Amino acid sequence: MQTQLVTCTINGKLTQTVVDTRASLTDMLRNDYRLTSVKKGCEVGECGACNVLIDGECFNSCIYLAVWAEGKTIRTLEDLLGPNGELSDIQQAFIDEAAVQCGFCTPGVIMTAVEILGMGRRFTRDELRKLLSGHLCRCTGYENIVNAVEKTMNKRLDG
Amino acid sequence: MYDIKALYEATSVADAVSLLVAHPEAKIIAGGSDVLIQIREGRLAGCELVSIYKLDELRGVSLDADGTLRIGPLTSFSHITKDPLIRQIINVLGEAVDMVGGPQVRNIGTIGGNTCNGVTSADSASTLHAWDAVMEVTGPNGVRQLPIKEFYIWAGEVALQPGELLTAILIAKESYEGYVGHYIKYAMRNAMDIATTGCSVNVKLSADKKTIEDARIAYGVAGPVPMRAPSAEAAVKGLPVSQATVEAFGEAVLKDVNPRTSWRASKELRLQLAQELAKRALARSIQLAGGDI
Numbered sequence: 001m002q003t004q005l006v007t008c009t010i011n012g013k014l015t016q017t018v019v020d021t022r023a024s025l026t027d028m029l030r031n032d033y034r035l036t037s038v039k040k041g042c043e044v045g046e047c048g049a050c051n052v053l054i055d056g057e058c059f060n061s062c063i064y065l066a067v068w069a070e071g072k073t074i075r076t077l078e079d080l081l082g083p084n085g086e087l088s089d090i091q092q093a094f095i096d097e098a099a100v101q102c103g104f105c106t107p108g109v110i111m112t113a114v115e116i117l118g119m120g121r122r123f124t125r126d127e128l129r130k131l132l133s134g135h136l137c138r139c140t141g142y143e144n145i146v147n148a149v150e151k152t153m154n155k156r157l158d159g
Numbered sequence: 160m161y162d163i164k165a166l167y168e169a170t171s172v173a174d175a176v177s178l179l180v181a182h183p184e185a186k187i188i189a190g191g192s193d194v195l196i197q198i199r200e201g202r203l204a205g206c207e208l209v210s211i212y213k214l215d216e217l218r219g220v221s222l223d224a225d226g227t228l229r230i231g232p233l234t235s236f237s238h239i240t241k242d243p244l245i246r247q248i249i250n251v252l253g254e255a256v257d258m259v260g261g262p263q264v265r266n267i268g269t270i271g272g273n274t275c276n277g278v279t280s281a282d283s284a285s286t287l288h289a290w291d292a293v294m295e296v297t298g299p300n301g302v303r304q305l306p307i308k309e310f311y312i313w314a315g316e317v318a319l320q321p322g323e324l325l326t327a328i329l330i331a332k333e334s335y336e337g338y339v340g341h342y343i344k345y346a347m348r349n350a351m352d353i354a355t356t357g358c359s360v361n362v363k364l365s366a367d368k369k370t371i372e373d374a375r376i377a378y379g380v381a382g383p384v385p386m387r388a389p390s391a392e393a394a395v396k397g398l399p400v401s402q403a404t405v406e407a408f409g410e411a412v413l414k415d416v417n418p419r420t421s422w423r424a425s426k427e428l429r430l431q432l433a434q435e436l437a438k439r440a441l442a443r444s445i446q447l448a449g450g451d452i
Contacts (some may be wrong), residue, residue: 068213
């Protein structure tokens, strides 16, 4: 078995672990770091359930080799939690808008929303749909997801 | 866990070449959005991989001293779309690759991978064909350049020799100066879908915007590899900007294209698409170039 030491920053903490070179980033985040918000869905880069931020951009971690994480800064949904367990505005918006049904796709969608909101721009509804199009929700609650992201975007931009 | 026999991480282009020579059975992995899926499906299970993902020297877009646009093959689709040089010189390429998959796929997928897998439906391939792209390949015998038309051999097969990898996609100044283009992807869904047919057209108009000095057109999924439609290009060269010219263009493409029936679409639909997309993309290109139909 070929292994490699991988040093990276995960959710603000510099960490190190030895991984099997055959592992995906999903494998590493779930098994080595117990970050179980990163879901195993389709495992072929289509559903977005395993989506995480790497150096500020969204990636499906299932089709990203764990060894490629060397030197990268990774954020998962767990990073959004406040110091006393508070939810972030985008998480609260998902609750308020009933944008969560079974919840399996939610962490991935929210991390894409974090990238979108981080751009600090006002997007049209059509643009938001395109930006969110890398996620499948089998409960098909898409309308409420777009609502939650749109409302949080407007709230942040209008102060 | 992927079924990978061994992974060799290249630290430079020269290192990648020697790894490929030392491991002739190994496949090159760039972003992995095709290779890893083929491993999962079993088609490439148990393979050896030479990873070039960490070669930042192959990322980014720049201009050579002679004005040639140099696109690093590891540049992701989203970075192509955002790049200021691409927007200024060949905006249509940025628009075309913005239709690949979904946002996460566009962050990992690379333009080099999109061409090196030799797939006819690749959204970047028709535009690169239509703009006379030149592929720069590096191998054990040094660097060589070849036109993209010669790079594609057959479905899934490109002209990379053992030990070689793509190190740049070039577009010469005479190939882009004065040209404006438009790409249309026809697919069943607006995202996460493969083109039923893709059509990329670009034009160069006369100074008074009344005459077509040059028109170029290429298709994805009109044949086993991306292809130009030379009859259509010849048919409108020097003609006045008019609806009749646009119709003649759509008519002439039928002499060139040879789509097949697949589970995605029938030959008949693809023939109709070839005509319709050619006409629409030409009309839009003329508009973008400042012409009035």
